[in-house]
């Protein structure tokens with residue numbers, strides 16, 4: 001009975017206290033009444049908005065367990081002074097925007113981050129500048145968040161002592177767009193992330209991968225640019241990926257790839273640009289991937305397809321100015337190549353239908369030799385190599401018979 | 417003027433000069449004679465530094481010519497055969513030698529005029545006949561008024577008219593107290609020009625005498641007199 | 650003084666029909682390669698192959714023939730008060746500069762016309778360096794042999810050797826000894842061939858993406874830094890100056 005009375009009183013209070021009082025703005029500034037973000041958070045209630053004015057706030061460990069919005073005016077600086085981590089979001093519907101968060105030191109025990117989101121839904125992290133943090137954005141077990149337009153940078157020195165820019169673990173339905181990440185270990189890192197859309201991000205000069213994910217099915221990657229990352233982009237153990245209109249550029253090095261695909265199946269790779277990578281696409285244990293209408297330009301190896309890849313389809317791609325277009329470690333190929341443009345193709349088109357009358361073998365004998373004996377790269381473009389390739393072309397014995405494009409295009413394919 | 421001591425020269429295995437000792441003074445025409453292959457050209461080329469003898473020394477005006485090239489300012493040379501680049505103009509050849517001599521002015525243009533070289537000044541050597549090229553060569557040899565003239569078979573490829581011009585030029589030069597060395601195997605030609613005969617055979621000097629002494633007032637033709645002297649040696 | 654001789658030798662050679670023809674042929678070939686190929690870097694590579702093949706051949710053969718043809722003129726110059734070194738220098742520079750000009754016009758104009766910029770510039774530079782190298786080798790081959798036919802023969806043999814046989818041997822060595830640490834050896838070995846050096850200098854421009862794919866530390870260092878470029882350049886200069894120094898020594902003792 002008493003309990004019931006309490007309940008009635010409670011509902012009564014809720015109804016008679018007017019709205020504005022419920023959702024108040026709390027102002028924080030260096031010479032306001034409230035000078036610290038921590039205090040503002042503790043004074044806030046669900047639905048409140050904390051507005052942080054310009055200034056430098058040296059604070060730490062800002063745990064948020066209420067549904068509030070924190071927004072900065074003119075990018076107030078939250079300086080963590082290498083002491084501990086920044087915001088930890090534990091409740092739903094939290095929004096953080098307009099802040100500059102900086103300075104977290106390396107920590108081998110905890111994944112210290114500028115903003116950590118744990119077990120929460122519908123958070124929005126937008127327009128923040130995050131510099132020199134171990135991890136920048138860290139989402140675990142969360143759902144439905146929007147991560148937009150953040151500028152994340154770091155000066156990582158070594159792979160083992162650095163964290164990731166945007167790190168997601170066990171998340172669903174996240175939208176990540178228009179962010180820039182640089183100088184971290186991995187620019188964007190996913191593990192067990194589903195139904196997520198990644199659009200128009202720019203991930204560059206990270207120590208290891210620009211984008212790295214594992215066990216993250218059914219995600220869509222569009223219009224992102226991955227440039228000059230230590231090892232390019234690596235994706236593993238995943239199904240149903242859609243990668244369209246991305247750019248993979250300038251990833252140089254012995255273990256560096258525009259896009260490394262390991263155990264990927266039923267996916268679409270379309271209209272991407274692979275430019276100046278040591279290897280454009282590297283595939284290992286992949287099945288049923290459609291590689292369509294991509295442009296491979298000025299790569300060392302446009303594609304390296306290992307023998308354990310099956311039923312992948314390469315159609316309508318442009319292969320231009322690559323040192324090697326296709327290389328494989330196997331003498332058999334169970335993938336389909338059709339209707340691509342190969343700039344090395346020198347066949348003719350008598351019936352003028354735009355498709356060459358003789359089929360094209362994109363694997364050269366020399367590329368197989370280089371695979372076996374890497375030192376022989378020093379003879380690249382020498383007369384003897386031209387001779388070897390010409391001989392093999394005239395009397396093919398070693399190149400995989402089935403690796404053949406029956407409909408090579410005569411002209412570069414135009415996409416619209 | 418020219419002093420040659422113990423000169424030995426061979427091309428590979430074949431011996432061309434076999435210990436030559438020779439001393440030549442100015443104000444005379446010396447005929448270097450001998451059959452083909454006796455070493456006349458080789459001896460003349462040694463004086464110019466065109467061939468480099470294995471042994472012996474050559475002094476021109478008291479300077480050792482080894483590793484020297486400036487002494488050639490004083491020598492005019494006409495090789496047995498001369499050839500010039502096809503696409504070079506006659507005028508340009510004259511410019512080259514002028515430049516080599518640091519723009520020093522031509523002193524003696526007599527042959528230039530008599531051979532009418534000015535008329536072909538703008539022609540390319542590719543357009544000229546062998547005789548014309550030889551006339552160009554001859555006029556260059558005399559152009560800078562050198563003290564020594566070395567002419568290797570000068571009349572071999574000249575037409576009779578040019579030969580006469582050459583002869584009188586040679587005599588004029590002698591009268592200017594110059595040393596003129598002419599190689600030839602045509603004895604009759606030398607009879608009217610030469611003061612002295614140096615006769616080469618298989619790379620050795622077999623005779624070196626004034627014509628007067630060879631004939632010794634005998635009234636023989638020169639050829640016969642030479643044969644007689646050679647035999648008596 | 651020898652710049653003046655050089656000037657006239659240059660005049661003479663630039664009127665040479667063969668050099669004009671050489672330039673024209675290069676130009677026609679370059680323009681058609683650029684016109685047919687859709688992509689500029691493919692065109693650069695095709696022109697590179699052409700250059701690596703033709704430039705050494707032409708310089709060697711034309712250089713050798715020219716040297717023998719100039720013998721009488723050289724003899725004439727030697728009767729003038731100049732030293733042999735000046736004449737040799739003027740002859741060498743005259744020939745290599747005029748062949749380079751022929752090359753520059755034949756390949757440089759088409760390449761610049763299509764605006765290839767950096768890789769085009771490297772292409773032209775490589776061609777010019779090769780011209781200087783192979784003219785020097787042609788002179789060496791001519792000074793060694795008194796006989797014209799023998800000299801031309803030697804030049805052709807040198808060309809065949811450096812263009813085909815040498816790389817074939819390198820290939821066999823790499824293929825059969827790749828279990829041993831031969832990286833350094835291979836790099837030094839290829840540096841012994843100026844055509845390979847020219848090729849590698851270009852590879853560093855057009856194929857750097859592939860070259861960076863190598864794990865061997867020596868290769869990484871060689872290709873991945875300025876070092877490869879510097880070493881190639883130094884060796885190429887050596888390839889000009891060594892044959893020249895040797896042939897000058899012999900030229901000074903030649904009997905004309």
Ligand SMILES: Nc1ncnc2c1ncn2[C@@H]1O[C@H](COP(=O)(O)OP(=O)(O)O)[C@@H](O)[C@H]1O
Pocket residue numbers: 427430431432450451452453454455456457458459904905
């Ligand atoms: N450039 C040369 N190479 C080899 N042998 C030569 C050369 N020039 C001349 N000889 C040889 O040297 C000898 C002398 O030749 P040369 O001086 O030309 O004689 P000449 O002028 O009296 O006819 C001959 O046996 C000739 O074959």
Ligand SMILES: [Mg+2]
Pocket residue numbers: 456457458496
């Ligand atoms: Mg003679």
